[in-house]
Amino acid sequence: MRTMLEIHDVHKTFNPGTINEKVALDGVNLTLEEGDFVTIIGGNGAGKSTTLNAVAGVFGIDSGKIIVDGDDITRLPEYKRAAFLGRVFQDPMTGTAATMSIEDNMAIAARRGMRRGLLWGITKKERESFREQLRMLNLGLEDRLTSKVGLLSGGQRQAITLLMASLKKPKLLLLDEHTAALDPKTAARVLEISDRIIEEHHLTAMMVTHNMKDAITHGNRLIMMHNGRVIYDVSGEEKKNLKVSQLLEKFEQASGEEFANDRMMLA
Amino acid sequence: MLAYVSSLDPAALVRALPGNVAQGIIWGIMALGVYITFRLLDFADLTVDGSLATGGAVAVMLIRGGMHPAAALFFAFLAGMAAGFVTGILHTALGIPGILASILTQISLYSINLGIMGKANQAINVDQYELVASLRYVTAEMDVRIGFFLRMILGGILLIALLYWFFGTELGASIRATGCNLQMASAQGINTNFSKVLALMLSNGLVGLCGGVYAQYQGSADVNMGRGAIVIGLAAVIISEVLFEKLCAGRKMAFAFTLFAVFIGAILYYVVIAFVLWLKMPSDYMKLFSAVVVACFLSVPYLKQKYSKKKKGVVKA
Numbered sequence: 001m002r003t004m005l006e007i008h009d010v011h012k013t014f015n016p017g018t019i020n021e022k023v024a025l026d027g028v029n030l031t032l033e034e035g036d037f038v039t040i041i042g043g044n045g046a047g048k049s050t051t052l053n054a055v056a057g058v059f060g061i062d063s064g065k066i067i068v069d070g071d072d073i074t075r076l077p078e079y080k081r082a083a084f085l086g087r088v089f090q091d092p093m094t095g096t097a098a099t100m101s102i103e104d105n106m107a108i109a110a111r112r113g114m115r116r117g118l119l120w121g122i123t124k125k126e127r128e129s130f131r132e133q134l135r136m137l138n139l140g141l142e143d144r145l146t147s148k149v150g151l152l153s154g155g156q157r158q159a160i161t162l163l164m165a166s167l168k169k170p171k172l173l174l175l176d177e178h179t180a181a182l183d184p185k186t187a188a189r190v191l192e193i194s195d196r197i198i199e200e201h202h203l204t205a206m207m208v209t210h211n212m213k214d215a216i217t218h219g220n221r222l223i224m225m226h227n228g229r230v231i232y233d234v235s236g237e238e239k240k241n242l243k244v245s246q247l248l249e250k251f252e253q254a255s256g257e258e259f260a261n262d263r264m265m266l267a
Numbered sequence: 268m269l270a271y272v273s274s275l276d277p278a279a280l281v282r283a284l285p286g287n288v289a290q291g292i293i294w295g296i297m298a299l300g301v302y303i304t305f306r307l308l309d310f311a312d313l314t315v316d317g318s319l320a321t322g323g324a325v326a327v328m329l330i331r332g333g334m335h336p337a338a339a340l341f342f343a344f345l346a347g348m349a350a351g352f353v354t355g356i357l358h359t360a361l362g363i364p365g366i367l368a369s370i371l372t373q374i375s376l377y378s379i380n381l382g383i384m385g386k387a388n389q390a391i392n393v394d395q396y397e398l399v400a401s402l403r404y405v406t407a408e409m410d411v412r413i414g415f416f417l418r419m420i421l422g423g424i425l426l427i428a429l430l431y432w433f434f435g436t437e438l439g440a441s442i443r444a445t446g447c448n449l450q451m452a453s454a455q456g457i458n459t460n461f462s463k464v465l466a467l468m469l470s471n472g473l474v475g476l477c478g479g480v481y482a483q484y485q486g487s488a489d490v491n492m493g494r495g496a497i498v499i500g501l502a503a504v505i506i507s508e509v510l511f512e513k514l515c516a517g518r519k520m521a522f523a524f525t526l527f528a529v530f531i532g533a534i535l536y537y538v539v540i541a542f543v544l545w546l547k548m549p550s551d552y553m554k555l556f557s558a559v560v561v562a563c564f565l566s567v568p569y570l571k572q573k574y575s576k577k578k579k580g581v582v583k584a
Contacts, residue, residue: 082456097447116437
């Protein structure tokens with residue numbers, strides 16, 4: 001087994017020394033093996049998205065270490081870490097360039113982590129392969145390669161962002177509540193596509209979600225975060241047999257608080 | 268009123284037009300630069316007011332020093348790039364907000380331009396040098412005239428072709444992505460700071476080139492020649508969008524058409540100026556007039572959106 005991600009005792013405090021001081025990550029430890037698909041749940045401000053952003057390098061961390069496939073990336077800037085990471089964001093607008101065409105977006109993603117020079121930005125061969133991959137999404141996008149991404153729906157944009165994240169196989173796929181902004185039907189569709197892409201490319205993935213049921217039914221491992229720490233970590237058979245009610249109980253046990261969070265969907 | 272109307276001479280307008288078209292083509296080079304920062308990079312770059320004069324100053328001093336006028340343009344381009352580089356570094360490496368960074372460069376260029384020329388104005392005589400462009404060519408004999416316009420038009424088309432190629436490359440696409448969506452660009456491994464600096468350099472290089480051509484055209488470089496240049500550049504870009512955006516969109520090579528439209532926008536701007544001057548509007552008010560035109564066109568998309576939203580609301584209720 002190859003270890004794809006090691007997060008060692010990561011701490012992060014936002015706005016230190018001010019009235020808005022917020023301890024976002026308070027000693028996060030997490031290790032993912034190759035092929036792990038971890039779902040992450042927790043209340044608001046638990047540190048779920050912050051953990052993903054710390055891995056992606058959106059901000060520097062105060063202390064700790066982040067190692068991807070043996071490489072210490074703790075000090076690398078965001079754009080250099082991108083070579084290892086595929087990312088899909090909560091807001092469908094974030095993952096794609098709206099004023100550029102579908103094929104331009106995909107061509108940029110296909111060169112993630114590579115030197116960009118004066119070669120033409122997209123090749124004929126690529127165009128064909130993009131068309132094929134879009135066809136598999138079943139969203140009718142295969143004939144719209146030159147359409148501006150800004151004209152597409154949120155679900156279509158998320159699907160394309162997912163595809164973009166996998167064009168150049170990432171060592172780690174980070175899904176940050178990527179279905180939260182979609183209607184239930186579209187969300188289910190995008191989750192289905194996520195599962196398929198993760199399986200097909202045998203990706204190691206982390207998915208933050210507010211939907212407990214999704215967290216249980218997807219992936220092979222589930223972790224719960226609270227106050228910037230991992231408070232519950234379950235995998236294998238035990239995870240498969242989890243019930244939402246058990247998760248709620250776990251949360252109350254571990255945090256000593258009642259689970260009263262309207263953003264957390266129970267069903 | 269009647270006396271005013273009868274005092275307008277249509278022939279005078281026709282006589283003035285070729286000169287204005289020539290100016291329009293020359294400023295079109297600058298408008299391409301403004302298009303790169305303002306539209307592709309989403310960066311309001313005021314460096315151009317300074318880098319235009321820098322390009323002019325460098326070209327004129329080199330020509331006076333014996334360099335061929337065409338070769339001098341290459342150095343005008345490089346000088347503009349250097350100016351863009353400074354703005355880019357101020358913004359990306361030193362974290363100064365974009366507009367402010369560009370104003371700082373613009374102000375310091377005023378001193379630098381004075382330093383390059385040694386005084387506020389340096390002339391070059393078309394009789395002494397084989398200038399690429401000159402006011403005099405516009406009224407010269409037919410073959411000189413045709414040669415001049417051909418040179419300008421071919422030069423413009425060459426620039427459009429080069430830019431079309433560059434922004435179609437991997438590197439060019441990374442600049443477009445940076446201007447469109449910073450988060451997406453970073454997530455795709457694009458060094459957005461590098462993209463910004465590169466785009467600012469390319470843009471100001473074009474502005475410097477324009478300054479070099481324009482200084483030759485008017486027969487001198489002046490430390491104030493770039494004052495308000497950004498407004499002219501914006502006017503050209505916006506006129507082209509208002510008139511041609513729908514025509515360009517969705518076409519094959521839409522981007523090349525868009526760049527071409529920017530040139531047309533610059534020419535139209537100068538034709539309108541010629542018309543307004545012909546109407547005997549005092550030339551002192553030209554800058555005010557330009558600013559009003561740009562303000563009007565810039566507000567059109569906003570007002571359109573606001574108006575259509577209101578209409579929707581009424582329908583819903």
